[in-house]
Amino acid sequence: MSLGQGTEGSLIVDIVFWVLAVSSIASAIAVVQMRNLFRAALFLIGSFLAVAGMFILLRAEFLAAVQVLIYVGAISVLIIFAILMTGEVERGSPAHTLRIPVGVLAALFAAVAVFVAVGTDWQIIDTLIQSGEIGSAAANQIEVVFSNTIPSIARLLLQDFVLAFEVASVVLLAAIIGAIALIREG
């Protein structure tokens, strides 16, 4: 039994993946190249939506919903608000003089990351299941986990990572109070 039975490996899923990949990268390039900040923010939303689609391909439907709610729904709106409040849309967002060395640095980083990603011998779940290294009982458990991810995420958040979970809530509270204190008049 393979994790990807049914949908994955079919041509249509590959096409969807490539469309999402190209649109997310093209939107990201538009974000850093647009001079008009407002349009850059709209392309940022497009990139977030494409990544949410890739989360669905990775069987992370809950995270896709979280991504749309928080990134597209909250963070992008906050950014657009700030752009409109500061009224610097006309001056745009020019790059400064270090543009070329920074571009070379980013390209180098991408090359190293791609080299590592392609060159490493990853232990892929599906091949381990097919070769029998993961027994059928474990494979069944894995399928259960991925068919409905929310109970497992809840268990991880409230058992294994409960300290980080509580600290994250304190961080959010501190950030909210800090933001209010920073922009209060006077």
Added chain:
Amino acid sequence: MSLENFLIVSAILFAIGLYGALSKRNAIAVLMSIELMFNAVNLAAVAFSRYTVPAALGGRGEMAHMLLTGHVFSIFIITIAAAEVALGLAIVIAVYRSRSTIFVTDAAQLSK
């Protein structure tokens, strides 16, 4: 469509965000580029979660929920990104009020 495909997309997205964060003069554009980088890391974490096996799987898969550690890391990253963008934009608006510019090159000093 395999792990490598997702990792390559994630690396390219991160590099674009890195370029934007280091080369932009407008503070809001810098913040948007940082969001792009967060998003790329989320994508890599979820892809690892879907395709690779944790050491603590257990012979009969009794620890199979540990497979979703990457999802939980993504949730934490999203939380921190929300806090970061709220604080960042508050600082940007405070700077704009005091100097009527949000260009990081114009606001290079802490005091006037």
